[in-house]
Amino acid sequence: MRQVALDVHQGFCEVAVREDGKTRSAGRVATDRGALESFAGSLCRTDEVVMEATGPAMEIARILEAHVARVVVANAQDVRAISHARVKSDRFDARTLAELLAAGMLEPVWVPDRMTSELRRRVARRASLVRQRTRAKNEIHATLARCLLGRAPVSDLFGKEGRAWLDEQELGTEESETVAGCLRQIEFLDAEVTAIDRKLSEWAVGSQDARRLMSIPGVGAGVAVTLMAAIGDISRFSSARALVAYLGLDPKVRQSGDEPPRHGRISKRGNAQARSVLVEAAWIAMRQPGPLNAFGERIRARKGAQVAAVAVARKLTCLAWQLLTKSEDYAFARPSRVRAKLRRAELDAGAPPLRTRHGGQRVSASAAERHAEEELVKRGETAYRRLIADWKATGPATKKGAGATHGRAPSRPTERQATRQAPAQTPAL
Numbered sequence: 388m389r390q391v392a393l394d395v396h397q398g399f400c401e402v403a404v405r406e407d408g409k410t411r412s413a414g415r416v417a418t419d420r421g422a423l424e425s426f427a428g429s430l431c432r433t434d435e436v437v438m439e440a441t442g443p444a445m446e447i448a449r450i451l452e453a454h455v456a457r458v459v460v461a462n463a464q465d466v467r468a469i470s471h472a473r474v475k476s477d478r479f480d481a482r483t484l485a486e487l488l489a490a491g492m493l494e495p496v497w498v499p500d501r502m503t504s505e506l507r508r509r510v511a512r513r514a515s516l517v518r519q520r521t522r523a524k525n526e527i528h529a530t531l532a533r534c535l536l537g538r539a540p541v542s543d544l545f546g547k548e549g550r551a552w553l554d555e556q557e558l559g560t561e562e563s564e565t566v567a568g569c570l571r572q573i574e575f576l577d578a579e580v581t582a583i584d585r586k587l588s589e590w591a592v593g594s595q596d597a598r599r600l601m602s603i604p605g606v607g608a609g610v611a612v613t614l615m616a617a618i619g620d621i622s623r624f625s626s627a628r629a630l631v632a633y634l635g636l637d638p639k640v641r642q643s644g645d646e647p648p649r650h651g652r653i654s655k656r657g658n659a660q661a662r663s664v665l666v667e668a669a670w671i672a673m674r675q676p677g678p679l680n681a682f683g684e685r686i687r688a689r690k691g692a693q694v695a696a697v698a699v700a701r702k703l704t705c706l707a708w709q710l711l712t713k714s715e716d717y718a719f720a721r722p723s724r725v726r727a728k729l730r731r732a733e734l735d736a737g738a739p740p741l742r743t744r745h746g747g748q749r750v751s752a753s754a755a756e757r758h759a760e761e762e763l764v765k766r767g768e769t770a771y772r773r774l775i776a777d778w779k780a781t782g783p784a785t786k787k788g789a790g791a792t793h794g795r796a797p798s799r800p801t802e803r804q805a806t807r808q809a810p811a812q813t814p815a816l
Contacts, residue, residue, distance in 0.1 A: 388456070391430065392484035393438040394477050395447065400438075402426075403481035405489050410482045423447060427454040437488040439463040440496050448498050459488060459495040466493070499619050506590065506616040513583045514660050520576040523569040527553075530565050534558055545573060587612045588735035596621075599710050601728045602720035603703060604679060605672035608732035610664045614707060617661035627708040633657050634665070636701045653697060662700070669699035677719050677764040678771040679703075685775060719767040721760040723752030 394401040395418065402413040416426045427450055430436070436451050437459040438444050444460050452458045466487070487493050499507065524545060531537070536556060541548045553566065591597040591608040600611040617634065624630040631637050635656040642648035655662070673683035679699055687695035710717060730750045734740070741750065752760065 388433045388435065389431065390485045390488045391434050391436045391455075392481045392488065393436065393447070394481040394484065395438050395441050395444055396477070397442075400447070401477040401481045403478070403485045405482075405485040410485050412478050412482065418443060418447075420450065423450050427451045430454050432456060435459065435488060437461060437484050437493060439466060439484070445498055445504065449501075452498075458498070459493055460498055461487075461493045462496050497619065497623055503616065503619045506587075506612070509583055509586055510613050510616045510660065513580060513587070516576050516580050516583070520573055520580070523572040523576070527566055527569045530558070530562050530569075531556075534562055545570075584609075584735050585737060588732045589737075591732050592729070592736055596711055598729065599714070599716055600707055601732075602717040602725050603668075603672070603706055603710070604675045604677060604717075604721075604724070605668035605670070606703065607668075607728050608735070610668045613661050613664045617658040618707075618711070621708065621711040624708060627705040630708045631701055631704050634662050634704055635659075636662060636665070636697065636704055665700040665703055666696050668703060669696045672703065673699055675764075676761070676768055678767045681768045681771045681775075719764050721764065723750075723756055723760060726750050 390405040391413075392403045392405075393416075394403075397418060399415045399417055400423075401415055404411055404413045416422055430451070432455065434455045435457045436448075436455050438447065438461070440460050440462055448458045448460050461484070466484070484493075527544070531539070534556075539549055539552055541552055543549050544553070550570075553570075558566065588608055591601075591612050594615065597608070597611040597615055600606050600614060601608065606614075618624070618630070621630075624633065628637070632654070633656075635654050635658075637654055639651040639654055640648050641651065669683070672679040673687075673695065674680070679702065682702060683695045683699045686698045690698075706717065709715075727750060730741075
């Protein structure tokens, strides 16, 4: 079995081969589809191919994976033997990759399927367009500040009333040109964002997993699509903790010797866009009655609102893993809210409006339905508060992990462990 390494660049790939304990350079291959397909035909079925996760690496992996035993796409940040080496060249990098693969020292990253790749590109492009639009709006605000106009007397400067107020202001020639140019950019970017939102909404309406995530308070179509684009195949995460670490919501830990572990800020590794929308959803979830609100209040009383929002975002991630792996909806979902989210996604996807009169389909909740939903979430919040009160009443638990006392672990479960292992009477978070 050979290890074939590719040091990928925009115009070519440097090739290195390790065979029978020896590593050699094997020339270059052009980074285009025809040359790569010819190169794939020259490989053996028992070969292993490795490359770093750069721009075209995923597409190259899809071309090669049908011709070899395995294709490994390695995280470039984890290949310290290359980034910290004294010698840095294409040949040396390719040889180092081949040797690391032969030694089993590379952790592969997941290569998404084509549908997930398309979804990720759309989500990333939408985020880029929104950033450009924000920059154009900030430039208009800066122009108004330079002209001593201060804040606009309307809540939305770029709405109908705000545009009318802008037209009435007397600005210099160059400042008027700046404002007019930024407004044209905003109109163009609004149209582009709307077009992408239409595609993403169509995908959300047709995805059962996205609809399931939308049953969580605070999670709309945009959050569900962004999270599904980051997750891809949920089966590749063995636990909710693994998904939390993948999205960078796990705290950093520093521990050495007999000292207790020190927990710091979150690692912020992984998809920053998914992490951002989860925190935004957490702020909304903490303002709605239910177990998530009680959990957020408990953290906010000890650590503050910002830490509470991140903690609720982590809880939303754990909920998403549970719902997707078990194919269930959120236990304390409000059906009328979920219907409204789905209907908003359908309208964004281009669906016609519904006829609600004369026995037509109804989206909004009736008074009786609204009352029943409020009672459900209140019972869930009360059950969570009672669970936490009982948990605190059992006293401090025995320390585990890095901060535990050295010695043999107790064979009998503690009182708190016995309480957790008892059958739950109400659905937990």
